[in-house]
Amino acid sequence: xxxxxxxxxxxxxxxxxxxxxxxxxxxxxxxxxxxxxxxxxxxxxxxxxxxxxxxxxxxxxxxxxxxxxxxxxxxxxxxxxxxxxxxxxxxxxxxxxxxxxxxxxxxxxxxxxxxxxxxxxxxxxxxxxxxxxxxxxxxxxxxxxxxxxxxxxxxxxxxxxxxxxxxxxxxx
Amino acid sequence: xxxxxxxxxxxxxxxxxxxxxxxxxxxxxxxxxxxxxxxxxxxxxxxxxxxxxxxxxxxxxxxxxxxxxxxxxxxxxxxxxxxxxxxxxxxxxxxxxxxxxxxxxxxxxxxxxxxx
Numbered sequence: 290x291x292x293x294x295x296x297x298x299x300x301x302x303x304x305x306x307x308x309x310x311x312x313x314x315x316x317x318x319x320x321x322x323x324x325x326x327x328x329x330x331x332x333x334x335x336x337x338x339x340x341x342x343x344x345x346x347x348x349x350x351x352x353x354x355x356x357x358x359x360x361x362x363x364x365x366x367x368x369x370x371x372x373x374x375x376x377x378x379x380x381x382x383x384x385x386x387x388x389x390x391x392x393x394x395x396x397x398x399x400x401x402x403x404x405x406x407x408x409x410x411x412x413x414x415x416x417x418x419x420x421x422x423x424x425x426x427x428x429x430x431x432x433x434x435x436x437x438x439x440x441x442x443x444x445x446x447x448x449x450x451x452x453x454x455x456x457x458x459x460x461x
Numbered sequence: 462x463x464x465x466x467x468x469x470x471x472x473x474x475x476x477x478x479x480x481x482x483x484x485x486x487x488x489x490x491x492x493x494x495x496x497x498x499x500x501x502x503x504x505x506x507x508x509x510x511x512x513x514x515x516x517x518x519x520x521x522x523x524x525x526x527x528x529x530x531x532x533x534x535x536x537x538x539x540x541x542x543x544x545x546x547x548x549x550x551x552x553x554x555x556x557x558x559x560x561x562x563x564x565x566x567x568x569x570x571x572x573x574x575x576x577x
Contacts, residue, residue, distance in 0.1 A: 303486040308479045322484050397478070400471040419472035450468065 290339055298345050299329055305421060309350050312416040313357035315405070320360070328356045343430050347423070350431040354413070403453045411446030414439055 290298075299306070306325060314320035328349070331337040337352045339345060404412060410432065417428035429439035 300486045304480055304483045307483045308476055311479060318482065325484075397471065397474055400467075401475070404471075415468060416472065419468050420476055447465065447468065454467070 292333065295332060295339075299332065299349070302346055302349060305346070306349060306353060308420060309416070310353050310357065312413065312420070313354055316401070324353060324357045324360060327360070328353045331356065344427065347427045347430050350417070350421070350423075351433065354431060354433075400454075403450060406453055407446055407449055408442075410434075410442045411449065414442045415446045415450070418443060 303325075306328075307321060310321035310325045310328075311318065314324055328337075331352060332339075332349070339348050342348075343351075404415070407415070413432055414425070414428050417423045417431055418425060423431070425439050425443055426436050428443070429436045432439060432442075434442075
């Protein structure tokens with residue numbers, strides 16, 4: 290796949306990639322944009338190479354996820370550095386968690402809060418299956434786990450989601 | 462509505478909301494430097510300056526042990542007032558024992574020291 294083709298593919302998948310990056314960054318838009326750009330940089334500079342073993346979208350999502358995981362590991366330091374920057378540029382970007390303001394209903398906010406209480410792996414697999422409409426096999430490939438493990442996360446995620454939702458069923 | 466449908470609806474609504482705030486796809490090369498670069502560099506530079514200044518100050522303020530050579534020279538020439546008692550030429554009871562020279566060294570050394 291040449292550079293032009295790569296860019297075309299990335300551009301086509303950009304909206305869904307952004308959704309996935311948001312999910313990997315706890316819905317923080319600024320971080321999601323950074324992660325996305327880092328992932329694109331990795332791909333376009335050849336540090337991440339598409340070998341054709343999986344679908345391009347699956348591979349791209351795996352790169353975004355790995356990039357987010359790497360950045361998360363540096364999270365405490367990063368948070369420290371960015372504090373001053375965010376204070377200075379508070380008007381330039383949406384602050385963390387402001388995505389909720391875009392939701393039109395309180396139900397969405399309530400569901401988001403419920404989802405945020407799930408373990409990361411469960412959130413990821415639910416996002417990949419329901420938001421990105423991937424199969425569990427593809428979700429497993431993105432997450433770098435076996436299909437069995439992904440299925441377990443999926444079932445447990447749904448079960449936990451249901452359990453957490455039970456007390457707040459008034460939105461139904 | 463079963464939980465799967467709830468999840469599906471929730472995620473579809475979220476997807477809808479996200480599409481409204483998708484950033485423009487920009488080539489990576491045109492992107493600004495990462496937000497963390499400047500604060501990090503500034504902090505690193507400030508830390509380096511503080512460390513170097515601190516090290517220099519500590520080095521300067523460290524007390525230097527001055528060696529008082531004159532005093533040491535005087536001490537090396539000192540001899541006790543009772544040294545003369547040791548250098549007496551009085552015969553000892555064991556002087557008559559042939560080959561016994563245990564005290565001779567002491568006497569000699571004391572004599573040498575007192576003459577200094």
